[in-house]
Amino acid sequence: MSSHGPARPMSSRRSAPLKGEALVPGDKSISHRALILGALSVGETRITGLLEGQDVLDTAKAMQAFGAQVERQEGGEWVVNGVGVGGFAEPESVIDCGNAGTGVRLIMGAMATSPITATFTGDASLRARPMGRITEPLTLFGAKAVGREGGRLPLTLKGATSPLPVRYATPMPSAQVKSAVLLAGLNAPGETVVIEQEATRDHTERMLAVFGADINTEITPEGRVITLTGQPELTGQTITVPRDPSSAAFPVAAALLVEGSEVLVPGIGQNPTRNGLFTTLAEMGADITFENEREEGGEPVADLRVRFGPLKGVEVPPERAPSMIDEYPILAALAATAQGPTVMRGIRELRVKECDRINAMARGLEANGVNVEEGEDFLIVHGTGTPPGGGICATFLDHRIAMSFLCLGMATRNPVKIDDAGPIETSFPDFIPLMERLGASFRRENA
Numbered sequence: 350m351s352s353h354g355p356a357r358p359m360s361s362r363r364s365a366p367l368k369g370e371a372l373v374p375g376d377k378s379i380s381h382r383a384l385i386l387g388a389l390s391v392g393e394t395r396i397t398g399l400l401e402g403q404d405v406l407d408t409a410k411a412m413q414a415f416g417a418q419v420e421r422q423e424g425g426e427w428v429v430n431g432v433g434v435g436g437f438a439e440p441e442s443v444i445d446c447g448n449a450g451t452g453v454r455l456i457m458g459a460m461a462t463s464p465i466t467a468t469f470t471g472d473a474s475l476r477a478r479p480m481g482r483i484t485e486p487l488t489l490f491g492a493k494a495v496g497r498e499g500g501r502l503p504l505t506l507k508g509a510t511s512p513l514p515v516r517y518a519t520p521m522p523s524a525q526v527k528s529a530v531l532l533a534g535l536n537a538p539g540e541t542v543v544i545e546q547e548a549t550r551d552h553t554e555r556m557l558a559v560f561g562a563d564i565n566t567e568i569t570p571e572g573r574v575i576t577l578t579g580q581p582e583l584t585g586q587t588i589t590v591p592r593d594p595s596s597a598a599f600p601v602a603a604a605l606l607v608e609g610s611e612v613l614v615p616g617i618g619q620n621p622t623r624n625g626l627f628t629t630l631a632e633m634g635a636d637i638t639f640e641n642e643r644e645e646g647g648e649p650v651a652d653l654r655v656r657f658g659p660l661k662g663v664e665v666p667p668e669r670a671p672s673m674i675d676e677y678p679i680l681a682a683l684a685a686t687a688q689g690p691t692v693m694r695g696i697r698e699l700r701v702k703e704c705d706r707i708n709a710m711a712r713g714l715e716a717n718g719v720n721v722e723e724g725e726d727f728l729i730v731h732g733t734g735t736p737p738g739g740g741i742c743a744t745f746l747d748h749r750i751a752m753s754f755l756c757l758g759m760a761t762r763n764p765v766k767i768d769d770a771g772p773i774e775t776s777f778p779d780f781i782p783l784m785e786r787l788g789a790s791f792r793r794e795n796a
Contacts, residue, residue, distance in 0.1 A: 356769040358794040359781075361758025366609030366657070367787040371600035375400040375590035376618050377776055378552050379648070381408050381451050382528070383588045385459050386560050387429030388417035389436075389535060392585035396427040399590055403775045404449035411456050414440040415467075434583055435536040439465035443503070446471045448703065448746070448775045451525055453502070454483045455553075458529030461492040462512035462536035470503040474703050474746040474772075480504055482521070483529045489515045490533050514539035514579060518572075521698065522671040524549035524622075527575070531557065531564075537579040546572040549671045550622040555647045560586055589645045591618035595675045596777045597653065598626055599752050602679045603784065604655040605635050606686055606760040612787060615652040616645075625673030626680060627653075633660040633687060660687040662732050667695025674698055677728070678749045681710040682757040685719040687732035697726035703772075704745035713754050716740030717765055739763035748772040752780055759789055766794060 375398040385408065387394030399405065401421075409419045409427070416438035418430040432438070437460050444467055446453035453469050457480075460467055470476065481500030488494065491509030496502060514537045519526050527543050531553055534541025554575060557564045563578035597617045604612040619627075619639070630637060636656040643650050662684060665673075673680070677696055684691035699706040711723040714730060718737030722729040738761025744751040751767050758765030773780050781791055 354771060357771045358766060358768055359755065359770040360764045360766040360792045360794050361755040362764040362790045362792070363761065364607045364759040364790050365788050367604050367607050367612050367789065368610065369612060369787050371612055371614045371783055371787060373592045373596040373600065373614060373617070373783070374402065374777055374779065376593040377402065377404060377595065378451060378550060379556070379590050379618070380405045381449070381455055382552055382556050383590060384408050384412050384419065384429060385455055385532065386556055386583060387585065388412040388415065388419070388431045389434050389459060390431035390560055390583040390585045391433045392431065394429040394431065394585040394588065396429065396588045396590060397425070398592070399427050400593065400776070402778055403447055404452055407445065407447040407449050408452040408456065411444050411446065411452065414442070414444055415460065431585060434580060435463055437463045437465060440467050443468045443470055446475060448472050448475055448772065450475060450478055450703065454480070454525040454529050455532060457483055457487060457506055458532035461487040461506060461508050461533040462490050463508045464510040466505060466507045468503060468505040472746070476502045479701055482523065482526055486515065486517045486526065486530050487533055489513070489517065490537055512537040514541045516542040518544040522547040522549050523698070524553070528553040531575065531577050534577045534579050535562070535581065539579055541577045541579060543575045544572050547668060547671050548573055548622055550620065552620065559647050560584065591645055591648050591650045592616040594618050594623050594626070598676050598679045599756055599777070599780065600784065600787065601637065601653060601655050602683050603756045603759055603787070603789065605630070605657060605660065605683060606756060608657050610657040612655050613652060614655065616650055617653050619649040619651050622672050625669045626676035628669065629663065629665050629673065629680065632663045634658060635660060662687045662689030662691040664692040665694070670695045670698070675749060678706055678710050678753040679756060681714065681728060681730050682753045684730035684732050685714055685736045685757060686734060686760050688734060689732060691730045691732060692727070693729070694727040696728065703747040704750065706747065706750065709743065709745050709747060709750045710753070713740070713742035713750070716742060717757065717761060736761045737763060738765050741766045741768065744769050744772060746772050748776045752777065755791065
């Protein structure tokens with residue numbers, strides 16, 4: 350039984366060439382931020398291209414609970430009438446963020462400097478994930494957090510009544526930590542400063558500037574120093590959400606896996622803090638061209654044309670990990686079909702995502718005849734061209750693990766089965782029909 354209802358086992362089998370256009374959903378990271386900043390603004394924010402996966406819908410409900418008006422219009426546009434910085438009302442009930450790790454952590458930051466109290470929970474996967482990395486810097490503003498052992502959900506956060514600005518060096522590369530601190534800094538007087546040693550995705554900084562915040566970034570000997578002037582008046586905006594590069598990774602990978610394939614994946618965000626996978630695929634010899642390069646909503650965008658071709662194993666530089674942290678599961682699946690080893694180091698952060706993704710990929714690949722080596726912060730996949738397949742993979746309620754193994758099964762000699770396709774709904778509701786339209790062969794199995 351998954352948190353999304355009864356388990357939905359599914360298998361994937363060797364595919365005919367994939368052809369066509371893959372319209373992937375809006376960027377999940379940007380969708381969360383558009384709703385939250387719209388709720389913290391004065392006036393109306395109109396959002397097109399919002400990802401309507403469960404994670405983002407849970408964030409929309411949370412913004413309503415804090416007093417913002419959030420409505421989906423006919424045609425798919427979303428309208429948010431915000432309450433302004435510091436205007437959050439105290440929720441009447443517990444905020445259930447489902448599986449949304451990004452959502453809950455950013456929302457905690459957004460409310461931490463308002464004199465209100467809120468209790469947060471989520472599904473089994475989210476309740477197992479650490480929140481101390483967020484609540485620790487939020488207490489520096491004057492907030493107080495009480496949760497389960499290890500700072501886990503359910504957790505009650507009491508916002509600061511007289512918030513103080515903070516200067517905070519992130520102890521690990523995490524866009525969620527950085528963003529929570531910046532969002533908390535909105536309602537603190539003076540300047541809030543975040544210092545990060547390694548650049549992480551910068552959607553929050555870009556979008557804060559679009560909504561009218563005074564924010565700047567400098568590269569110094571300390572690292573990347575981001576300075577936000579508190580207590581601005583953010584104003585509602587019109588936001589176009591680019592299509593999600595993390596979701597695009599799956600049809601891109603499938604086209605690279607299946608002989609004879611050619612797939613167009615249009616409108617994909619090409620933010621330099623998010624494009625590490627595409628850099629790595631180029632090093633592996635992938636046939637990907639970037640067409641119609643442009644800018645939408647302050648973010649660089651391009652159409653990706655992907656053709657099948659042989660891949661070779663590579664060593665991924667550890668410093669690239671922050672720009673592709675969500676793409677390591679699908680990279681591991683691709684690596685199983687490459688020639689030679691693919692070495693992924695500096696990926697400790699994967700052990701505290703929706704599940705322990707290093708362990709999940711290692712066990713699933715082994716079940717399908719792939720030789721792997723695993724350490725605390727590394728995974729080495731020994732590719733041999735065409736894996737045997739035939740295994741059953743545990744997804745651990747993790748959408749990216751589920752999609753990665755379904756893609757792998759399209760290139761193995763025998764079908765690959767996953768124990769539950771249900772979690773895919775959290776980020777990519779159209780994944781299965783989209784892939785089947787391209788030519789994938791999936792089968793619903795009995796539990």
